[in-house]
Amino acid sequence: AQSVTQLGSHVSVSEGALVLLRCNYSSSVPPYLFWYVQYPNQGLQLLLKYTSAATLVKGINGFEAEFKKSETSFHLTKPSAHMSDAAEYFCAVRGGAQKLVFGQGTRLTINP
Amino acid sequence: GAGVSQSPSNKVTEKGKDVELRCDPISGHTALYWYRQSLGQGLEFLIYFQGNSAPDKSGLPSDRFSAERTGGSVSTLTIQRTQQEDSAVYLCASSSLSLAGSLDEQYFGPGTRLTVT
Numbered sequence: 001a002q003s004v005t006q007l008g009s010h011v012s013v014s015e016g017a018l019v020l021l022r023c024n025y026s027s028s029v030p031p032y033l034f035w036y037v038q039y040p041n042q043g044l045q046l047l048l049k050y051t052s053a054a055t056l057v058k059g060i061n062g063f064e065a066e067f068k069k070s071e072t073s074f075h076l077t078k079p080s081a082h083m084s085d086a087a088e089y090f091c092a093v094r095g096g097a098q099k100l101v102f103g104q105g106t107r108l109t110i111n112p
Numbered sequence: 113g114a115g116v117s118q119s120p121s122n123k124v125t126e127k128g129k130d131v132e133l134r135c136d137p138i139s140g141h142t143a144l145y146w147y148r149q150s151l152g153q154g155l156e157f158l159i160y161f162q163g164n165s166a167p168d169k170s171g172l173p174s175d176r177f178s179a180e181r182t183g184g185s186v187s188t189l190t191i192q193r194t195q196q197e198d199s200a201v202y203l204c205a206s207s208s209l210s211l212a213g214s215l216d217e218q219y220f221g222p223g224t225r226l227t228v229t
Contacts, residue, residue: 092155
C-alpha cells in the first residue's frame with residue numbers, strides 16, 4: 001500500500017527566505033506523486049506532479065520538487081517566499097484504483 | 113471552462129437527519145472522486161467512479177454513506193442518520209483520461225462544509 005509522510009505540521013519562514021516542505025513516500029510500485037496547495041476555505045489546487053519523467057519537477061507559483069528514489073523523498077521548495085504562499089500544502093501519492101493518498105499537511109506561515 | 117462545482121457550500125444539520133451533497137464535475141471528465149477532510153483524520157478517500165464501471169466504495173466509513181453518479185456526470189453523496197463525527201469538509205474531484213490511457217490529475221471543487229449539531 002502507498003503512503004506519504006509530511007515532516008512538520010507547521011513551517012514558518014520569513015518573506016524572501018527559502019521554503020522547504022518535506023515529504024517522504026512509501027510505495028511498492030513506481031509512484032505518481034503530487035503536491036497540492038489549499039488556501040483558506042478553498043479546495044485543493046495542484047502545484048506539481050511527478051509521473052516518472054524528469055526527477056526535478058517545476059510547478060506553478062515558482063515551486064519545484066525533486067524526486068529522490070534513494071531517499072524515497074519528494075520535497076517541495078521555493079527559493080524566495082512570498083506572503084501569498086501562506087497556505088496548507090499536501091503531498092499525495094496515487095494509490096490503488098487511482099485514489100490519492102494524502103499526507104497530513106503542512107501549514108506554511110510567512111513572516112513579514 | 114468551469115471547474116468542479118459543489119453544493120451547498122455549507123450545510124448545518126441536526127444529528128439523525130439525512131443530507132445530500134452534490135458534485136458537478138468538469139465536463140468530459142470520466143472519473144469522479146469523493147474525499148473527506150476532517151481535523152482528526154486529514155484527507156481521506158471515500159469513493160471513486162470511473163465511466164460505467166462499478167464504483168470503488170472502499171473508503172466509505174459506514175453503511176450510512178452512499179453515493180451515486182447519474183448519467184456519468186453529476187454525483188450525489190448521501191449521508192443517512194448523520195452523526196457529529198460526520199462533521200467535515202467533503203471534497204469532490206474529477207479527472208480525465210490522458211492520451212496514454214491513464215487517468216490524468218484530479219481537479220478539486222471548493223468543498224461542502226458539513227456541520228452536524
